[in-house]
Amino acid sequence: MRLLLLNPNTSDALTAYMVAAARAVAAPGTEIVPATAPRGLPYIATRAEVTLAGGIVLEMLAEHAAGMDGVIIAAFGDPGLPAARELLPIPVVGMAEAAMLTACMLGRRFAIVTFSPVLVPWFEDCVAYNGLADRFAGCCTEGSGFTAIDRVQDEKEQLMIELAERAVADLGADVVVFAGAPLAGLAARVRDRIPVPVVDGAAASVKQAETLVALRPRKPIAGSFRAPAAKPMRGIDAKLAALFGNS
Secondary structure: OEEEEOOOOOHHHHHOOOOOOOHHHHOOOOOEEEEEEOOOOOOOOOOOHHHHHHHHHHHHHHHHOOOOOOOEEOOOOOHHHHHHHHOOOOOOOEEHHHHHOOOOOOOOEEEEOEEEEEEHHHHHHHHHOOOOOHHHEEEEEOOOOOHHHHHHHHHHHHHHHHHHHHHHHHHHHOOEEEEHHHHOOOOHHHHHHOOOOOEEHHHHHHHHHHHHHHHHHOOOOOOOOOOOOOOOOOOOOHHHHHOOOOO
16 A cells, blocks of 8 residues: 655655654555655645645645555645545545544544644634534644744643643543644654543544555545546646646
């Protein structure tokens, strides 16, 4: 099984964090194939940035999805996920969706713990899109900055633990989701220091993707995720146009 782990951020360090977390839980025989965005932003944090990243995701899929059994969109908030599901004949998993759905299998209500308040509106939109508002306890974060995106884990490890404890005590969370690519792998390191299950998005994505690939779902020809009808395009790269059914 070959899974494309597509990082729509431009940071190779974040890709490395997520690949390590993914490979730590992948089944024997599952190959994690990483791809980092060649252009865009070092990390995605706002609605405007996620919209920009969605187009880059489709370009990356056109370049890298051939020969894959499944795709993981490795950014919490899942830029481009609905569009990718329309276009591709293989399962596509979003890191946020996988983490939240996994959390719902471990408890009644989950909380999102993250490293920056700027991320919260986007993450709340993602909860609503996935229809999980009734299962969502809320977000826990705080406003201090960080020196570099690839040092967030080391700088904020203790803070993430404290925020997780706050989510349990103040929000009534049964499960905590560590949200954001810079936190990939942290859950495994601190799980025994948090009183409820803690979900890592990269790890959850791999296991959800493996399950979907094994189930061999058909590509829908009806419903809201059927492939769109081809139409004329102007100025679009040939590989990307081919995703839309244009030769």
